[in-house]
Amino acid sequence: MPILLKTRAEIEKMRASGKLLRQVHDLLAPLVVPGVSTMDLENAANAKIATFPGVKAAFKGYHGFPAALCTSLNSQVVHGIPNEKVVLRNGDILSIDCGLILDGYYSDAAVTYAVGPATPLTQRLLDVTKASLEEAIKFAVIGGRLFDIGAAVQEMCEAEGFGVVKEFVGHGIGRSMHEDPQVPNFGSRGKGPRLKEGMVLAIEPMINAGKPEVVTLKDGWTAVTVDGSYSAHFEHTVAITKEGPYVLTR
Ligand code: MG
Ligand code: MG
Numbered sequence: 001m002p003i004l005l006k007t008r009a010e011i012e013k014m015r016a017s018g019k020l021l022r023q024v025h026d027l028l029a030p031l032v033v034p035g036v037s038t039m040d041l042e043n044a045a046n047a048k049i050a051t052f053p054g055v056k057a058a059f060k061g062y063h064g065f066p067a068a069l070c071t072s073l074n075s076q077v078v079h080g081i082p083n084e085k086v087v088l089r090n091g092d093i094l095s096i097d098c099g100l101i102l103d104g105y106y107s108d109a110a111v112t113y114a115v116g117p118a119t120p121l122t123q124r125l126l127d128v129t130k131a132s133l134e135e136a137i138k139f140a141v142i143g144g145r146l147f148d149i150g151a152a153v154q155e156m157c158e159a160e161g162f163g164v165v166k167e168f169v170g171h172g173i174g175r176s177m178h179e180d181p182q183v184p185n186f187g188s189r190g191k192g193p194r195l196k197e198g199m200v201l202a203i204e205p206m207i208n209a210g211k212p213e214v215v216t217l218k219d220g221w222t223a224v225t226v227d228g229s230y231s232a233h234f235e236h237t238v239a240i241t242k243e244g245p246y247v248l249t250r
Helices: 006-029 038-049 120-137 145-160
Strands: 069-073 074-076 093-102 105-114 171-172 179-183 199-203 206-208 214-216 223-225 230-231 235-242 244-247
Touching: 006 038, 006 074, 006 171, 006 206, 006 235, 038 069, 038 093, 074 093, 074 206, 074 230, 093 120, 093 230, 105 120, 105 235, 120 145, 120 199, 120 206, 120 230, 120 235, 145 179, 223 230
Parallel strands: none
Antiparallel strands: 069 074, 069 093, 074 223, 093 105, 171 179, 171 199, 199 235, 206 230, 214 223, 235 244
C-alpha cells in the first residue's frame, strides 16, 4: 500500500480525536494505584468514551480484541487484555494503550506507569523509553528518512542496556488504525522512505529492561518478554507538517 498523505483538514480531525484520547489517558493516570484491577480501568475508560458524542474505542472488536484498552502488566509488552483478576500491586508497571475513532479518523497513544514506588531500574526503564519517544518525534520532519525515527529510539535505549522489541512496530495511521508504513523502533539513519508533509505516524517504542525477545501467550494477544524482564511502552500519534512534528495526542 502507498503511504497515504493527509490534508491539513484531516490532520485537524485526527487532532480532535487525539485530544479526546488524551482526556481518557488523563482520567486513567491517577487510577493506576494498588488495589485497582485492569478491568476497573477498562470500565472507567469506556464510561469516559461514552460521554464523547460519536466517538468509538478503536481497539474494541479490532481483529476480535475484546476491550477499549490494552493493559500490559510488568513483563507483558503489549496487547494485554483487561481482567478483573489482574489487580495492581506496588512495584508493578502498567502500560495502557488506547485508540479512538472520531468522524472516521483514528488516534492512538500509550503510556506506562509505575504502581507505587519504582525500583531504580524500573524508573530508568520508564524514563528512557519515554525520552526515546520524545527524541524520535524530533525526526518526524519533512525530508527526513523513516528509519531516522527508529534509529533514535534504538541508540538511546540500547546505550542504557535495554532491549528494543523488533516483532512489534509503530505504523501509519489515518482512516485506518494501521496503515503503511511500518515504523520500527530500530534501523539505520538515512535509510527508509523519505518523510513527506501529511504523513501521520504512530511512533511507539516498546523497550524491555532485559533482552529484546518477546513471545505471544496462548490467548493469541498478550506479548511478553521471553526473559521475564519488565517492558515499557510509550506512544504518540504524530503528523509531519511544514511547521515540524505535530503531536496529535498530547
Ligand atoms: Mg497504541
Ligand atoms: Mg499503535
